[in-house]
Structure formats: C-alpha cells, structure tokens
Amino acid sequence: MAEARGPLLEVRGLTVRYPGPRGGAGGGLRAVDALDLDLAEHECLGIVGESGSGKSQLLLALLGLQDPAAQVTGSVRYRGEELLDAAPARLAALRGRRLAMVFQEPMRALNPYLRILTQLTEGVRAHLGLGRRAAAARARELLATVQIDAPAQRLRQYPHELSGGMRQRVMLAMALMCEPEILLLDEPTTALDVTVQAQILELLRDVRRRTGVATLFVTHDLGALAAIADRVAVMYAGRMIEQAPAAELYRMPYHPYTVGLLGSLPRLDQPLDAPLPAIRGQPPDLTALPAGCAFAPRCARHFAACSTRPEWRSVTPSRQVACHLDGPAAAVGVGP
Amino acid sequence: MNPSPEAPLLEVHDLEVRYPLHGGRRGASTLTAVAGVSFRLDQGESLGVVGESGSGKSSLARALLRLTPAAGRALFLGHDLLRLQGEALRATREHLQIIFQDPHGALDPHLRIADIVAEPLREFPPPPPARQDEAVRRMLARVGLGAELLGRYPHQLSGGQAQRVGIARALILHPRLLICDEPMAALDVSIRAQITNLLRDMRRELGLSLLYIAHDLASVRYLCERVMVLYRGRVMELAGREALFGHAQHPYTRALLAAEPIAQPLPAAPAPSAPPASTAPPAPGDAVASPAHAAGCVFHARCPLRVARCRAETPTLRAVAGHQVACHRAGEAVEAGDSRG
Amino acid sequence: MNGAAAAVSPGGSAWRAAWRQLRARRSALLALGVLAAIALAALLVPCFSPYDYATPVWTRIFTPPTLQAGRIFGTDALGRDLLVRVMWGCRISLLVGVAASLVSVVIGVLWGATAGYLGGRVDGLLMRTVDVLYCVPFIPLVIVLEVLFGRNFLLVFVAIGTVSWLDLARIVRGQTLSIRAQDYIAAAQALGVRPATMIRRHVVPNLIGLVMVYATLTVPSVILFEALLSFLGLGVQAPLASLGSLVADGAGEMQANPYLLVIPAAFLAAIILCFNRLGDALRDAFESHRG
Numbered sequence: 001m002a003e004a005r006g007p008l009l010e011v012r013g014l015t016v017r018y019p020g021p022r023g024g025a026g027g028g029l030r031a032v033d034a035l036d037l038d039l040a041e042h043e044c045l046g047i048v049g050e051s052g053s054g055k056s057q058l059l060l061a062l063l064g065l066q067d068p069a070a071q072v073t074g075s076v077r078y079r080g081e082e083l084l085d086a087a088p089a090r091l092a093a094l095r096g097r098r099l100a101m102v103f104q105e106p107m108r109a110l111n112p113y114l115r116i117l118t119q120l121t122e123g124v125r126a127h128l129g130l131g132r133r134a135a136a137a138r139a140r141e142l143l144a145t146v147q148i149d150a151p152a153q154r155l156r157q158y159p160h161e162l163s164g165g166m167r168q169r170v171m172l173a174m175a176l177m178c179e180p181e182i183l184l185l186d187e188p189t190t191a192l193d194v195t196v197q198a199q200i201l202e203l204l205r206d207v208r209r210r211t212g213v214a215t216l217f218v219t220h221d222l223g224a225l226a227a228i229a230d231r232v233a234v235m236y237a238g239r240m241i242e243q244a245p246a247a248e249l250y251r252m253p254y255h256p257y258t259v260g261l262l263g264s265l266p267r268l269d270q271p272l273d274a275p276l277p278a279i280r281g282q283p284p285d286l287t288a289l290p291a292g293c294a295f296a297p298r299c300a301r302h303f304a305a306c307s308t309r310p311e312w313r314s315v316t317p318s319r320q321v322a323c324h325l326d327g328p329a330a331a332v333g334v335g336p
Numbered sequence: 337m338n339p340s341p342e343a344p345l346l347e348v349h350d351l352e353v354r355y356p357l358h359g360g361r362r363g364a365s366t367l368t369a370v371a372g373v374s375f376r377l378d379q380g381e382s383l384g385v386v387g388e389s390g391s392g393k394s395s396l397a398r399a400l401l402r403l404t405p406a407a408g409r410a411l412f413l414g415h416d417l418l419r420l421q422g423e424a425l426r427a428t429r430e431h432l433q434i435i436f437q438d439p440h441g442a443l444d445p446h447l448r449i450a451d452i453v454a455e456p457l458r459e460f461p462p463p464p465p466a467r468q469d470e471a472v473r474r475m476l477a478r479v480g481l482g483a484e485l486l487g488r489y490p491h492q493l494s495g496g497q498a499q500r501v502g503i504a505r506a507l508i509l510h511p512r513l514l515i516c517d518e519p520m521a522a523l524d525v526s527i528r529a530q531i532t533n534l535l536r537d538m539r540r541e542l543g544l545s546l547l548y549i550a551h552d553l554a555s556v557r558y559l560c561e562r563v564m565v566l567y568r569g570r571v572m573e574l575a576g577r578e579a580l581f582g583h584a585q586h587p588y589t590r591a592l593l594a595a596e597p598i599a600q601p602l603p604a605a606p607a608p609s610a611p612p613a614s615t616a617p618p619a620p621g622d623a624v625a626s627p628a629h630a631a632g633c634v635f636h637a638r639c640p641l642r643v644a645r646c647r648a649e650t651p652t653l654r655a656v657a658g659h660q661v662a663c664h665r666a667g668e669a670v671e672a673g674d675s676r677g
Numbered sequence: 678m679n680g681a682a683a684a685v686s687p688g689g690s691a692w693r694a695a696w697r698q699l700r701a702r703r704s705a706l707l708a709l710g711v712l713a714a715i716a717l718a719a720l721l722v723p724c725f726s727p728y729d730y731a732t733p734v735w736t737r738i739f740t741p742p743t744l745q746a747g748r749i750f751g752t753d754a755l756g757r758d759l760l761v762r763v764m765w766g767c768r769i770s771l772l773v774g775v776a777a778s779l780v781s782v783v784i785g786v787l788w789g790a791t792a793g794y795l796g797g798r799v800d801g802l803l804m805r806t807v808d809v810l811y812c813v814p815f816i817p818l819v820i821v822l823e824v825l826f827g828r829n830f831l832l833v834f835v836a837i838g839t840v841s842w843l844d845l846a847r848i849v850r851g852q853t854l855s856i857r858a859q860d861y862i863a864a865a866q867a868l869g870v871r872p873a874t875m876i877r878r879h880v881v882p883n884l885i886g887l888v889m890v891y892a893t894l895t896v897p898s899v900i901l902f903e904a905l906l907s908f909l910g911l912g913v914q915a916p917l918a919s920l921g922s923l924v925a926d927g928a929g930e931m932q933a934n935p936y937l938l939v940i941p942a943a944f945l946a947a948i949i950l951c952f953n954r955l956g957d958a959l960r961d962a963f964e965s966h967r968g
Binding site for chain 1: 532533558
C-alpha cells in the first residue's frame, strides 16, 4: 500500500536544550540529544522510554509546542518542509490539520467547561471552514468511528460526565477530525485500566486500517507497542539508542538497555523461582550525565570504549543501534 | 508457604465500605466501594488483590487500616480491627503497615529521610531509644539505600528511592502484615523489577505476609501465592496462583488475563485479541457512582456469558474446581471466551 | 524528580528555600533592605539624638526641615524634633505590626490547622466562631474597650489581635484540608500518630510557606489598622507617637507646614510597600515551586 516516496517525517539531529540557571551549559540539560528519526506513510513507529528519556519532549518539539525556555536545534521535515523555523501561522495551520496529537491525561487535556461538541468541532471549523451542521455531522461520524455509543447524546455532555476510556476516545476523535496524515500519541493508554487499554489499542489498529494515518506512539509500556507498532525506537537520557522493526526488536534486542527492559518485565509464563532480572541503578540525572554513553553506569557490559559516546549506526539494513558492543547484548548474556 | 492449620493472620468477613454522596437531592445516596468481601490470609502468605478502578481495592486497604470507616469483621491477631479503639487500636499498628502508590506523596516533604524512617520508632520506641539511629541505618541498608541519603529530603530522591524509603519506614517495626497499595504503578518500568525483587527478599528475610493490591496481573503472579479478583467491590474469584492463571473460572478474570499486554510475542502467537464488544465499559453513570445494588451480578452488564439469571440473582462465592467463584455459570461445560448469540 | 505531592511549601527546609527564592528577586531584596534600614534607624537614632520626642521647645516651633542644627526633619507644633518623633513612630508601628502579626499567626495557624485536621463538629464549632468574630465592628469595639478600661496601649493590641487572625485561620484550614488528603498523612495515621502530634509534626511544617506569605501580608494591614486607630485618636496616647498619629497631626497643618504630613506619611507608605513587596515575592516563590 505504501508508495515509494520520501519519508513523511524526517528528523535529523534534533536537540532540545534547557540552559542552566546562568544561561550557560553548566547545570543545563538536553532533554533530547541529537536524535534522528524517520516516519514513513501509514507506518506506526513506537517510541519507548522511561522518565528522563525525553520522549514527551520529542513530541512537543515536533509540533513546536515545547517549553518557551527550551532551545530547539536540528531539522524536522514534514514532506520536505522544514518545521523548526516555520512561521507560527504555518505551524498553526499544520497542527490539527496534518499533524494531530493525543495527550496523556484526557481529563487535563479536555476543557472541563466546554461541551464535547464544541471541543470536537473547534479544529475542523477553523481548518476546513465547515459550517456548524456539517461539523456536527462529522463529529457524530467520528464518535462512531471511535466506538462511542449514543454519539448524539455524548456530544452534549461535558468531559466529567464521561469515563476515562471514553475521554480518551474523544481525544482520539478530536485528533482525527481533520483527517491528519500523522497522529502523535503521548502515552494514550497509561492512565487507563488494562481492559480499556486493550480496547483503545484495538481501536487504534482499526483506525489505522481504515484511514491509513501514520502514527507516532510514545509510551513506557512495551507490551502496548507489541500489539500495534511496525517499528520500535528506544530512548534513554534524551538519546535514541536502538531502532528496529517491532518483531525483531522483541525477539532479539541489541542494546543492553533494551535487553534489560524487556527482561525485567514480569511475564505470565515466567518461572517463579528466580528474582526478576532488573537493571541496577537509578534513572539518569540529565544535568549530570557521564561523558560517553549515558547508560554505561548501569550497564553490565560496559567496557573501556564506553567512555566515548557511541555512534548511531546501522548494524543490519533494518536496525540501528548506539552501542559499542559488536552484536546483540542478548546473545552474549546480559545479566542484572 | 502452605496455609498453616493454626489461626490465620487475617480473617475478613463481609467487609463493607460505603461513602456518602452529597447529591443535589436530599437524602444523599451512598457509593458502596466494598460490598461484602471475605477472605483469609495465613501467616507468611501473600495474597494478591486485583481489580480495576472502582473495584474497591484501595478502599479495602484503607478500611483495614481504619483510615476509612467500614462495617463487617476483620480479625487480626485475634482482635477485630474494625472494633478496636484508642490504645488497643494503636497497639495493632505496630504489626500492620502499608506502602502507597505515589512514592513521593507518601513522604512528608519537610522531613529528612532519617526522620521519616525513624518516625515509627518514635511512636513505638524499642528500648533503649538511643539506638534508633542505628536501626534506621540498618533498615536503609536492607532496602538497598546508602547512608548518604539520611540527610536528604524526599524531593531529592528518585521515584524508586522514595519507594524504598517508604518500604523501610513500613518495615522498621517488623510488622507481621504489609499492605501494598499499587506500589509499582507510579514507578518506571525498569525500577519495578528492582522493587519487586526487594519485596520478595523482605518477605523471605522477615517472614512477612503481604496483601498486595495491583491492577497488573503479571507482578501479582510474581509475588503472590493466592489471588483475589475484585469487581465493583465484590469478590469475583479467589484462587491459588497456578489455578487462577492456568484456568480462571470467572469471565472477568479471563477478560483481565486476555487483556494483559504481551511484551514478548513469540513468532507464532497471535496479537492479543480484545475482549468482545459486549465487555465495553459501562455507561459513565455506572462508572461514577452507583446506588447499592439490589440484586444481580455486578458484572452482568459486561459479561459475555450472561443469562437472565445473572440480572436477577446475585451469585454467591462458591467452590468450583478448587477456586472460589461468584458466577452462576462457573463450572458449566463452557469454553473460555464464549460469547452470546 | 519531584512527585505529584501537592506540597504548599517546597520540600526541604522552608526557610532556606524561601531565602533562596528571595535572593533571586531584586525588588524583594531591596524591600528587605529598606525595612532593615528603617528598623535600624528607628532603633538607634533616638538614642543618639540630643532631642527627645516629648519635651516641647517653645522657641523652635514649626521649624521646617533643615540640615543645620541637626533638625533634619524640622520640628512640630510643640517644637519637638520631628526626626526623633518619626523614629519613635516607626518603632511603635513596627512593634505593633510585627508583634500583633506574630500573635495572630500563632492563633490563626493553631485554630485553622485544628479545625481542618479534626473536621466534623470541632471544625464546625471553630469556624462558626470565626464567622461570628468577622461580624464584630472593630472601631466601635475599640471605643467601647477604651471607655471601659481607659486609654491603654494594650487595648490596641487586643483589638487588633481579635481581628487579624481570622483570615489566616480560614486560609490555614483550607490548606490543612488538602494536606490531610496526602498519603504521608495516611502513612502517619497508619502508625497510630496521635492528632496533636500529627498537627505539630506533619501539618504545621507543611503550612509554613503559606503562613510566611500571609504573615508578611498581615503586617502591613495591622500597621494600617493601628494607624487608623491613632488617626482617630484611639491609638497611642500623646506624647507617644505612632506614624498614624503623626499623620493625623500633620494633616491638621497640611496647608502651612506640609512637611509635618509628608514625612511621616512617606515612612508609613514605605514600610507598607516593603512588606507588601516581600509578601508578594514570597508568594511568587512558592507558587512557582508548585507549578
């Protein structure tokens, strides 16, 4: 189905920097550090990371929604058009229309004082100039797409009258109103119960099938991505450290962090006599990263070369890693 | 860790927790968070309590700690926790402790770590109090924290470290029973494994019993010998670990197991299928507040196996194939995941 | 690295955190400096001045401010040196302001924290008392007290004391309610900590930030209240002067000798402005921490 065009979204060397208290580098930090990323049409790219990984900052920077105190450098090209230095009016025209975002906490992202109808139709009336009736009709259509029952009734309700799962569906509907090409999702299932999560993931798969929208799915939940992502990228301390097709990544992770992360998840079919293989140490302190590989202090496999920062390189045609090790860490047995 | 033939450590009968709701109308209705839950927990055993939001699991924990009023009976070390007052109640606190979901929220932001961990000792001083410092250091070391953290404040710690401090505080008095209220939910994925291992080690070292509340089944399976599944304040199923995970009897348990995301799909495994559409979440009115149920199974609105009887008659907890199950249709010759129609 | 705890004050020692925040804001430091200068002057100048605040000097009445003869601020209607009187006025105003605020802080915090933590009927009783006290008309109260007990400086304290803790009690109660919902309170309850200890150990320290803000904002309103009382002739008794009574005296001479009004009014305004600026800066500091 995908035509052989250039990537839909091309990110090179993206850096989001917060200066230190004195304006210099001292005490400052890089929430995102020299990141490269490609998103092809209709593709679903999952981005995995924990606290301090920079995954949410990445999404915000893509849309130009980052903190005003942050300095963003690098290149973000949407269909060849550079977004980082685009005029604010141009960005506003693109947001919601071509690149849409679904935020993490639906209760916070929805305006508690406006009815669902108002919030759903706001974007489509601004971008596509639809009249009130047409916009409402489209809203009803989309609520049905996201499997909300009694759409006409729901439109008149306020956010607090809906359950968490419903609110998340509304957020998704809002994002889809203008038929965007790229859907950015920031932890859409984290705040939800596990059965509701499963439904939302199923819904997302369905939406992708129907509309062909490309998706950038940011989460800390590796399990969720297994269900939906074509490719998975792993972030640590603001850097991308591994990227591969989903099935390959889960089957044979290369980077010790990825290995540790997958290994530490308790699974339903795991033997119970041994302790869980855990990554030792604490999440990284972005203001005090070691020179060289950011993961080295916690890595069971670190050696002399790790004091220099590893390059982002292709180890197979479909996989990139930033690690000095030759070959997958899993193959050589990464312990806790 | 077989259930001992002696008296159980904790025996709960028909625990009920209701919250009054102040609606616009007069005659405020109540929200029944926990409706008649009964279970037992033996010395040294670990019981997992699984349920989604609204299942009443947190209310259950708070009720046992008398942080919330409750009805029913809860026998702990021979006394009814729900009836004790004053000094007698205070005396039980030494043996029953809790760790919370938000690691930073559970620590007083104005106290140093040393004071936080020492507070239980100030309330129940072991003789002589001069050795409190030593006890605090030792406990911190046991949970894997260095003495350099003693002088720090909670906001200077990471989530994992803060949770360890919470565990140190809870365990410094060597309680018999530790209630864990979703302790992993707010932690990074890679840290969860560390804390899970820590809890396992503490259980072994201190002979601790756990009441482990969570909404993810995988960590429950790792830590608990028996599991209780709650839905809307009622027990749906109660069984041993192998039994529950191997062949769950209640449709809700099966739905939970089916929904659990698989992190490492084997090449041949299909993508996890969503529960059938009839288990869609209930209308928001139900999710927010429901009046005390008259009759009928709490799960019937979402259940793929429901029949007319389920709406009319509340199922009681009964023994089926070694599990305790509250379902009219448990034990029938039906396959897992059967749908209506 | 911070969790979601809704701490009113930043974690760690509130005093140190406050100081750090204040240091970053120049106008606040300036305000602090001005206040310190005024307080120092008020303390020292009367000791070193050859003139005292009470003795009339009939040969020198209504001398305008001049740098000679040490009459920097001039003299008033009775020939008393204005500089010394203004310094005494500052002493009185600052003393009343700070002391009365301190008392009201202590009462307000204990009252509000107890009401908020214990809830139920205790809460109802305590807060209805506050409501009733709000209704008391204060000027008439002071007049009645002075009629009954004569002009007594202590009465000023009593009157002010009855008033100024009410707002603080309400605010503290509100904040205590949100503190009470925190898990660390539940953790302490799970240890069997008794209510009195709980309030002392866990509630009040977490209120300090808020209290600091409102205390610094209470001081100017107390000073103004005292100034009002003195202006009406109900405050300090002559020959003692507070800034309010000086302003009152000066207002009478506004046409002919404006300096008698302008100088004490300027000091009063400066003191109030500085406290307000401090309080605002503290509040900004704590707000930004929460956000």
